[in-house]
Amino acid sequence: MGDDRTVDEWTRRRALGLLPALAAAGCAPRRASNRPLAMWAMSWEGDYSPLLMPAFTAATGIDVDVQSLPTTASHEKLLTAFAGGAMPDVLMLFNGWVQEFATIGAIAPVTSPALVRDMFPGVLESTRVAGRDYAVPWSVAPQVQFYRRDILAQAGYERPPEDWDGWRTMAAAIKRRRPDDYVFLMLLNWPTGLVTMLSQAGATMLRDNDTRGAFQTPEARAAFSYYASLYTDGFAPMALSTEIQDPVAAFATGYCSVWPSGPPTLKDFARRADLIPRDRWDTARLAGPHGLGPVSGLSASLCVSTQTRRPREAWALVRHLTSIDSELTYQRLIGNLPARRDAWHGPQLADPVLRPFAEQMRQPAAAPRVIEWERIQIEIQLAAERIVRKVETLDGALAGLNRRVDRLLAKRRALVEAGKIS
Template identity: 80%
Template structure:
């Protein structure tokens, strides 16, 4: 069946059980037409979500208006909307935001556990708070390493190593042959690479019940030292994303041979196959100190606002968007991966280039469960940049990082000490 047939299969099979519960007649707009549900989403998810709505509307009679938010402003916009009583019915949240929005009472717990049946356990864990599920995983984006097969082959490698020592040995071999280029496309304001190294090195990053920074431990120092060495040894450019504005072109021209990135890069490569033929690149899991391990990534889930006046219809929309049929179509549209285990039996996910992603789905990284994590992650990256650029020593930067993190966690620390939160 084609894409349209797949969507119809969902509507006939699944939506019939939803319609009696929706009480549609009570939500009619002017002239008897159904008032639309509202949904806010960011990035590719926001741009392409409207393509998934016709099947839902055809089955339920409920139209949906999707607002695509700019990622950089979405967190503040959602908080402002909650404070002003203007939240959408359904909203996308990056998984790192779920606990924060559950804590302030902005999102509702799931009405039924079957909404998250068949999910990868590690992915689902990031959407739980205080023992309850508050979001349905939707768009999963673990990172792997994309590598240039031809450049690695010239240096004697069939694939990119999955351990730190092997990565450095490969980098030396490539640099000898290509002294004017770099090996790793890792920019100084991209945080996922360093966060992954910290997690794989066993750094907890926080201590005392997640109320203070823990960035001066041997594990954290090892991760920072390895990360910094990739820049100071000339294997990665000391540059920001504003200085390398077209990473696909940088990878295609051989400016860098290895690019840690997520699944949307697959779509970028497909769109620019004239610049980067498919035969020139492959994928592997990201390296850890002793082999591949947990990896940081930017994944998203769907939630229902506590301010919605139509919770049954809102949850029906979430069920539709996170169904296997919808997730597979979304994967074809934007590249991000399904969170449901059952989706991975589909032929479209059987390509060898997706195997490292499938392995990584079973071993995601768990960020510290604090609502201040987004701010802490930014401070971690600033500290690393100061070390790389020689502005501070490792000791100075990590001590200052702990102090800044302690300041960010001051309110949480007071609440924990007062027994108001666990």
């Protein structure tokens, strides 16, 4: 997908536009080492990054070797590479990982303010550590809700309501007309939906300087209770992604009519337009407890390793990949959205279906800034599944979640109590 677009997109003139940036970084284009720069990235970003490299190589004489890592193994591989002194020059990190890799000294601070100028403020904030920029936002994927216009219309709705009570009322209306189907495509091993609900409900999730769990507060209880009710009332299937392996088909057939998801779903729908025609679906921001609010998403940024021997060239590559031209090309290839606000001024992103994404990027949910957050999210989802499946009560599951999170944060708690971190 997209290979034929690359030749048209990367003209010689655009490639030569990289020369001033590279010179400003202090790197003469034709004096580069013979060894290619190494870049590691995950998911679609890793698969399609090679298509962005010909222009960089044409302008600088620097080849780039891109390694696409499997997402499930990438975190451990990066940590192992850092410990062994084998980090790539440039690496992609999911924004939730930036704090951890900055804390252990694996990534370098951003060298030029120009690299992070004109970013959506909320997206940029998620990559800052102790007031310093350690990553350049690159590929942004906030969640919105995809909804079946025809199924909602049959239930008397032009678009989904913006609050939780309205969402439930709409779901009940759809379920009465389609008793054998579900409404919400929210699988039990997808954590983003529940984390969003916690943020929208005002749950802090951690307390005592982020050293203990805070999942027994009224806000956290409200989010868990609402989330679980969507399953126990029959509005969402009690299923894992291994059980519903083709969510596009589930949405297209009406098995589920509302799907909280990110922008890559737009590309899935475009590829399978014969299955789900464009006039049958639309997008809207996700409902919150009392209206629209912050939403989680899986966004990624680019960093330069502290182990690179070619920092100037590495930062030049980051500059190239996060330029407006590169970001717009990526949006066409994989669907993820530009982090630079200026990129949204052109006709490419004027499609009304993208408006909810743009609005949501101005109000992202802020995750706790602790390196244990990835593991904590897993514990949150496991606790929710136990509640949904009635293995534990709400009170028992949240008390157990607090205990497990406290254990995960034990090392951080000791460092805070010793005054070694704030």
